Amino acid sequence: MWIYDYRELIHILTISDLRVKYQNSILGFAWSLLNPLLMMLVLYAVFSSVFQITQKQFAFYLLTGIIGWRFLANGSTAAMSAIVGKSSLVTKIYIPRQVLVLSTVLSCFICFILEFIVLSLLLLLFGINFSMDAVLIPAVFIVYLGMVYGLGLILGALYVYYRDLNQIWDVILQIGFFVSPIIYPISRIPAAYYPYYMLNPMTAMIQIFRGILLDNQLPTVPAMATIIVAAAVLLKAGSMVFKRLERRFAEEI
């Protein structure tokens, strides 16, 4: 299995990716936390005063949604340029090319875990205690990782052939941000659209995070089923697309 054979390379690439991201400093990570915090503050100001949303704990409601969404957004965007960005490892030497996508996604995954830890500490600080349900979080994280990795395989492979995919993906992510319950409560969705709305696996994902962190709620079976199916489908589709397109990577890059 290539993951095992190339574990050292995956490890080194992941760490060096993180280093570049955080410029070798603890403060670097602090800077990267500023992004979701600022976004939360702006959205909080706008939505609580202008739109009068009265969701309880709205600030944390927003922050959980934003951080939960960020792994998908950052991970998929970074994975898209994983192959093109390391072209010499594709054209000059043979390594299983999935290594490049996996290590990029893993480095984003580690950021996500760190952000999540900071979020949990913040919640504790403000007196929101979570119950034993929190032990489920690692399992949800693994499913989420599979989802983003599968998506990353598709995007990374397609980007070799279509270099404007990043623009298109940006737009799709923007749409995704607004069709997921990040900045508004699900209760605002009109009943007629509700079944379609729930098809978005990110809806289930964010609901699961909020349930565990904010409401001491176990994930519902349909929500868990949605994300597991989504992850399985993306992984399968991802490896199929990747295998097919990989053959001409070195020529097209």
Place this chain on the structure above:
Amino acid sequence: MISLRKNKSEYLAPISEQPAVVVENVTKVFRIPHERKYTVYQHLIGLLRGGDYTYEQFHALQDISFSVKRGETFGIIGPNGCGKSTLLKIIAGVLYPDAGAVKTNGRVAPFLELGVGFQPDLTAKENVFLYGAIMGLTRKEIGERYEEIMEFAELKRFESMKLKNFSSGMYVRLAFSTSIQNNPDIMLVDEVLSVGDEAFQRKCSEKIAEIQKKGTTILLVSHALDTVRQLCNRSMLLSGGKVAMLGETSQVVDEYLRMVGQQHELR
């Protein structure tokens, strides 16, 4: 591939009788589109306009077959654009053949370019470990070779300096010794044997001789015909993507020189 390295002693006996590299009827066709499309936008516009999806085919390699014995040093020569590098890339697994197959027995280390994967922002030491990892080695295995690598490169003093601050000479020395110390079973070399100053070059030649003696299989692509004569037992002459001649090195080199001479006269 990896298990071969780890349990070498177990596998050595049966494998030593097998050829190290077998290339069977390999054909590689490059598509050269008349109008290259890089983006979704260009594809959509292409569809609306009726599209120009025609492309020319360039046969880089046609029906190439040969095999290299274990421990042999095999030269591949020919004029520019005859497919030498393409062939090496196919054996390395970087390019896929459109037809035919390549079999390799043992761990392959391609030297298509020196310092592949080196990152300027990492230190020399980190880069050595990175390169080892690219070759599929574990941290422990790289650690065992580390001292030897730095000693050979004569760069021990600079191990914690970032690579971007290296001079180009230091860079190639580090790259060369890192790649050569990885004890591969099969080395694919594309014109990278002459690096560094005179003293370092001599050291390199000695190292190559030592590697040959150890029984490593080497496939060498080169325009330096003297080097080929010196190192290779057998050679292959490629011309226009086909095997023009395969046999003893001196004869193949003579044939190549005759071919070049003939073309020269025609002009």
